[in-house]
Structure formats: structure tokens, C-alpha cells
Amino acid sequence: MSEVSWQALALALTVCGGLWTWYAARNRGAASATRGAALTLLPAAAYFTGTLEMFGEITSSVADWATGFVFSPLVWLGILLAGTSVVLFGVSGWLSARGESSPGEETPEVKPKRKQRKALPPSSQKGAPAIDDDLADIEAILKKRGIN
Secondary structure, X not given: OOHHHHHHXXXXXXXXXXXXXXXXXXXXXXXXXXXXXXXXXXXXXHHHHOHHHHHHHHXXXXXXXXXXXXXXXXXXXXXXXXXXXXXXXXXXXXXXXXXXXXXXOOOOOOOXXXXXXXXXXXXXXXXXXXXXXXXXXXXXXXXXXXXX
């Protein structure tokens, strides 16, 4: 865009802001009018500092990137490959959690069984928890020191 176009845009935005400020002053009060005046000055400030043109160029670049992204078959192929990769990572985690092995590994025919836990003796008091040997020793030490 040329310099005149940027001036026209800044002027149009400033005039629109001025109209909004006038409306806000009549209908919404001083606080809203002051806020409107602050917003009205921003387009002119952006033009004089050069940021209006910078924002225009950034917007144009993002729009070009988005159009190239949406309409490019190669980009969609890349997205498809990335999605397939994510699915394969998930499947590999699921297989390793299941215990599947690779073809070169030897798998034992019988999996070792878990050690059986010793059953705790039934408690002599009704409702009291069952106590094993280690806890009984700790309980005896606590009772000896007067801690219940």
C-alpha cells in the first residue's frame, strides 16, 4: 500500500473513533467518553510511529501463510504423516505395556507367579486391624514408652 492509503486508513479509523466518542459522551457518561477518546487517538499514533504499516504487513504475511497452509496438498500430507506418527507412538506404548516383545527376544513360556503373601492371623479384638510381626514389635515398643 502507498503512503496515501495508510493516511486514509488512519484518518478513517480516527473519524470512526471520534464518532464513537461523541456517542459515548452523550449516552454513556464521562468515563466511557474518556475511554473512547483514548481509543480514537491510537490509529493516528500508529500511523505517525509507523506501526500501522507494520501491523498491515504482519496481517498480510499471516494471511498468505494461512492460505498456503490450507490449500497446499503437501502441507496436508505433512499433517497426515504427523498424525500417523502420533498414532504409532501410542500403539507402541500400548504394546510395551501389554508385554509384547520384539522378534529377536526370547519369551519365557511360563510367566513367574507372584509370591503368595502370608495370611495375617485373625485379630483377637473385634474390629481391630490384623497385625503382623513387624507391627507387633513396633506396637510393643510404643506401649513400653507409654505411647498409645
